[in-house]
Amino acid sequence: MTEQELLLRAKLPGADTGIEIKHSVCDICTPGPQCGINAYIKDGEIVKIEGMPGFPGSGGVLCTKGAANRQYVYRKERIKTPLKRVGERGSRDFVPISWDEAYDIIEENLSNIRKQYGPESVVWFTGYTKWIRPWLRRLCHSFGGHNYMTESSTCFRAGRMANETIFGRDARGDVMGAPHLMVGWGSNPFINAYPMGRGFVKSKEAGTKIIIVDVRHTQAAEKLADLFLQPNIGTDAVLAHAIANIIIQNGWQDQEFIDSYVHGFDDYRKMVSQYDLETAEKITGVPARDIFTAADWIAHIKPTQIGTNNGIAHHTNGFNTHRAIMCLNLITGNYDKPGTTLPVYDTFCDMGSGFDTHEEEFMEETRTPKTLPQIGEERFPLWNLMTGDAQAMDLTRQLLEGTPYKLHALCAFGMNTMMFPETPLFRKALKTLDFMMATDLVWTDACSYADIVLPVCSSLERSEVKCYPGGFFYYTNPAIEPLYESRNDVEIMTELARRLCPEDKVLCSGYHECIKYMFREMTDEIEKGHETGLPVRSSHFRPYIPGTYLKNGPSTPSGKLELYSELIAGIDPSYGLDPLPSFYNADRKSCKNPVSADSGADNTCIDYNDISSPGCGTNSSGCGINSNLYNDCGSFTLMTGARLPHTIHSRGHKVPWLRSLRPDPMVDINPSDATRLGIAQEDRVRLFNDTGEISVLANVTEVANKGDLHLIHGYEEANATDLIPWDHTDPYSGFPGYKQVRVFIEKAD
Ligand SMILES: Nc1nc2c(c(=O)[nH]1)N[C@H]1C(S)=C(S)[C@@H](COP(=O)(O)OP(=O)(O)OC[C@H]3O[C@@H](n4cnc5c(=O)[nH]c(N)nc54)[C@H](O)[C@@H]3O)O[C@H]1N2
Ligand SMILES: Nc1nc2c(c(=O)[nH]1)N[C@H]1C(S)=C(S)[C@@H](COP(=O)(O)OP(=O)(O)OC[C@H]3O[C@@H](n4cnc5c(=O)[nH]c(N)nc54)[C@H](O)[C@@H]3O)O[C@H]1N2
Ligand code: SF4
Numbered sequence: 001m002t003e004q005e006l007l008l009r010a011k012l013p014g015a016d017t018g019i020e021i022k023h024s025v026c027d028i029c030t031p032g033p034q035c036g037i038n039a040y041i042k043d044g045e046i047v048k049i050e051g052m053p054g055f056p057g058s059g060g061v062l063c064t065k066g067a068a069n070r071q072y073v074y075r076k077e078r079i080k081t082p083l084k085r086v087g088e089r090g091s092r093d094f095v096p097i098s099w100d101e102a103y104d105i106i107e108e109n110l111s112n113i114r115k116q117y118g119p120e121s122v123v124w125f126t127g128y129t130k131w132i133r134p135w136l137r138r139l140c141h142s143f144g145g146h147n148y149m150t151e152s153s154t155c156f157r158a159g160r161m162a163n164e165t166i167f168g169r170d171a172r173g174d175v176m177g178a179p180h181l182m183v184g185w186g187s188n189p190f191i192n193a194y195p196m197g198r199g200f201v202k203s204k205e206a207g208t209k210i211i212i213v214d215v216r217h218t219q220a221a222e223k224l225a226d227l228f229l230q231p232n233i234g235t236d237a238v239l240a241h242a243i244a245n246i247i248i249q250n251g252w253q254d255q256e257f258i259d260s261y262v263h264g265f266d267d268y269r270k271m272v273s274q275y276d277l278e279t280a281e282k283i284t285g286v287p288a289r290d291i292f293t294a295a296d297w298i299a300h301i302k303p304t305q306i307g308t309n310n311g312i313a314h315h316t317n318g319f320n321t322h323r324a325i326m327c328l329n330l331i332t333g334n335y336d337k338p339g340t341t342l343p344v345y346d347t348f349c350d351m352g353s354g355f356d357t358h359e360e361e362f363m364e365e366t367r368t369p370k371t372l373p374q375i376g377e378e379r380f381p382l383w384n385l386m387t388g389d390a391q392a393m394d395l396t397r398q399l400l401e402g403t404p405y406k407l408h409a410l411c412a413f414g415m416n417t418m419m420f421p422e423t424p425l426f427r428k429a430l431k432t433l434d435f436m437m438a439t440d441l442v443w444t445d446a447c448s449y450a451d452i453v454l455p456v457c458s459s460l461e462r463s464e465v466k467c468y469p470g471g472f473f474y475y476t477n478p479a480i481e482p483l484y485e486s487r488n489d490v491e492i493m494t495e496l497a498r499r500l501c502p503e504d505k506v507l508c509s510g511y512h513e514c515i516k517y518m519f520r521e522m523t524d525e526i527e528k529g530h531e532t533g534l535p536v537r538s539s540h541f542r543p544y545i546p547g548t549y550l551k552n553g554p555s556t557p558s559g560k561l562e563l564y565s566e567l568i569a570g571i572d573p574s575y576g577l578d579p580l581p582s583f584y585n586a587d588r589k590s591c592k593n594p595v596s597a598d599s600g601a602d603n604t605c606i607d608y609n610d611i612s613s614p615g616c617g618t619n620s621s622g623c624g625i626n627s628n629l630y631n632d633c634g635s636f637t638l639m640t641g642a643r644l645p646h647t648i649h650s651r652g653h654k655v656p657w658l659r660s661l662r663p664d665p666m667v668d669i670n671p672s673d674a675t676r677l678g679i680a681q682e683d684r685v686r687l688f689n690d691t692g693e694i695s696v697l698a699n700v701t702e703v704a705n706k707g708d709l710h711l712i713h714g715y716e717e718a719n720a721t722d723l724i725p726w727d728h729t730d731p732y733s734g735f736p737g738y739k740q741v742r743v744f745i746e747k748a749d
């Protein structure tokens with residue numbers, strides 16, 4: 001039967017077709033919506049993928065990427081067997097070995113390294129894959145170490161930390177409470193999280209006013225916004241402070257709420273008073289009248305929900321920007337009331353579902369006291385204090401410098417080297433390791449640096465538990481057998497636990513038993529849910545009642561909602577962290593043009609502390625290096641990684657259906673800039689700075705502001721992250737400034 005016939009017949013499965021529908025979950029993007037899948041299986045193979053009708057959140061729809069799951073699973077790059085390196089570290093010289101042999105080699109190396117250098121010299125890393133985290137975290141602790149780190153060193157965690165400093169917990173908009181105004185600050189949900197986009201659309205149809213703040217002209221700006229503000233990249237804190245200033249100057253703040261629940265109002269008021277409309281317009285580029293309208297709406301429409309996403313934190317001033325935005329909820333009393341911002345209580349894998357589990361206990365109970373600082377702790381103390389994890393953005397440095405101690409081994413579960421700024425330097429750092437193991441579905445650059453590579457399977461080939469808002473959990477069964485010799489990551493961790501920390505009987509008991517341990521009050525429901533393989537609403541679901549958290553007192557040091565963070569005030573002052581969410585310029589101090597580096601010109605054109613000098617493109621100190629290029633110094637502001645529908649990090653670019661939607665890496669450039677530089681649509685251009693260089697095609701579009709460039713990340717042949725210096729990081733969170741780095745652009749010959 002041809003594939004075409006199979007697909008046609010799959011629409012009407014029945015006994016005669018031999019096609020069975022199995023339920024599963026899409027794990028291409030996580031942990032937000034994670035849409036339910038109906039997989040059509042014929043002779044043990046997936047022949048078609050559909051959304052599962054009525055699934056919590058996704059409602060039966062799949063996005064572009066989810067719809068490509070069949071190709072995602074059957075990619076030709078899938079790793080088929082365990083592999084052992086026989087060539088140079090960094091080469092592709094590997095031979096197949098058995099699972100037993102692979103485990104023996106890993107056990108021997110990790111045991112020896114632990115004995116010789118101590119458990120902290122072993123790093124446990126997981127990339128974007130999130131379902132394995134409770135297990136990996138526990139494994140690190142049971143092994144005796146503390147250097148567990150994840151891709152959340154760059155993703156959502158800084159925003160969450162920012163919320164925790166203000167509210168004492170993470171915070172999220174109340175989708176059930178019918179807000180009258182929604183502020184989507186750095187939010188383009190149609191691309192990034194379509195179920196959230198549908199929520200916005202529903203609210204708009206019900207009459208909710210919407211403000212969108214984005215540095216790019218996005219789909220959300222077009223389809224949702226009653227008011228669209230487009231600030232200069234990285235200046236949002238100024239915009240937020242100016243809005244606060246207008247509100248306070250006019251006496252529009254909710255003084256009763258502030259008096260009852262808020263800490264640090266006087267200091268905050270003084271700080272924001274620097275940002276009058278004129279100053280704010282100059283720095284942000286947003287017209288003063290629009291800033292005023294935003295302040296007027298935010299102060300007077302109730303309930304209002306002011307929310308922001310992860311892109312805002314991808315700046316070297318991102319943590320404070322996130323705080324600056326969320327503080328607007330405090331001064332207007334828009335917190336812990338229906339339709340406003342509510343506290344989040346985690347259930348499992350960073351998802352709040354309205355019932356409790358013992359996940360935290362599972363991850364933490366085998367942790368021993370630290371004898372050495374965690375990776376990143378000396379540079380980003382707030383990160384380690386608030387997350388308990390090591391900060392992956394300091395891995396490159398510690399590997400290369402060996403301070404405060406040398407790292408010897410790395411266990412990487414799904415690592416994409418392109419996540420690490422100044423990627424070539426990170427690759428060099430990997431070469432310093434004595435031992436590395438990697439697990440992945442597909443061969444990646446990181447595998448080349450490993451000694452042992454293990455093939456793992458996708459969500460359609462395994463069982464896993466996911467939790468959803470509204471009290472739901474979903475315990476899937478495999479839709480197909482694991483392909484080739486692949487196994488799932490938790491199976492691997494269980495075997496490693498049996499060999500390296502056999503005294504941890506819980507971890508050694510395997511996935512299902514660990515789930516029963518964590519969901520121990522719900523064992524019957526869990527067993528039943530696993531049997532049916534369908535989403536279940538737990539009988540333990542207790543919807544949150546707005547107001548409860550404030551009534552009991554926020555879990556911040558002051559017991560109030562904090563405009564002035566007492567936690568940050570407690571950090572050694574030599575780190576220079578401000579307890580207030582103050583603005584500082586996130587731009588690089590130097591915009592050195594490597595081409596004319598020997599011209600003797602002074603390339604420095606930014607005063608970090610001068611708020612009237614927000615970037616080298618807008619002041620007049622004139623480093624004028626290359627008249628062919630934009631701005632005083634000819635440089636552009638590059639934002640890497642504003643999302644596109646067809647791809648996610650390194651995951652989509654090699655899936656043919658997804659790749660076909662944008663066959664070449666492209667940089668967005670404003671038409672006026674393109675014309676000035678003689679660049680036409682799909683011309684090949686060179687992007688470069690003193691950190692790296694890549695070559696891409698030009699996409700001439702109004703989406704980009706003048707002077708800005710946008711480029712999606714994760715392409716092996718044009719890795720955006722090559723252009724970001726390794727230490728271009730936020731001092732509060734350690735996050736990299738993915739969304740703001742200076743580059744030069746020119747037409748390639
Ligand atoms: N320049 C730039 N870089 C960025 C960003 C940006 O905006 N700009 N965004 C950052 C953000 S927010 C994030 S979240 C990170 C994403 O961080 P990455 O970790 O880089 O994400 P991926 O490339 O999606 O996944 C990493 C690897 O996991 C593998 N994988 C998939 N499923 C599994 C599984 O079940 N088990 C195992 N073991 N491996 C699996 C994939 O094949 C892939 O090789 O990237 C960050 N990098
Ligand atoms: N299709 C697709 N969806 C994804 C992903 C993907 O790779 N592809 N990745 C997933 C992951 S891991 C994450 S972390 C989330 C990220 O999703 P979000 O948290 O929403 O973050 P971004 O897409 O990086 O940025 C959102 C919007 O903020 C804008 N923005 C960026 N910087 C600034 C700024 O300084 N000021 C203002 N006002 N706006 C700014 C961008 O232009 C963009 O339109 O998306 C998830 N969803
Ligand atoms: S990739 Fe798309 S279909 Fe898959 S979970 Fe994410 S939003 Fe849903």
Ligand SMILES: [Mo]
Binds near residue numbers: 154155156310
């Ligand atoms: Mo992310």
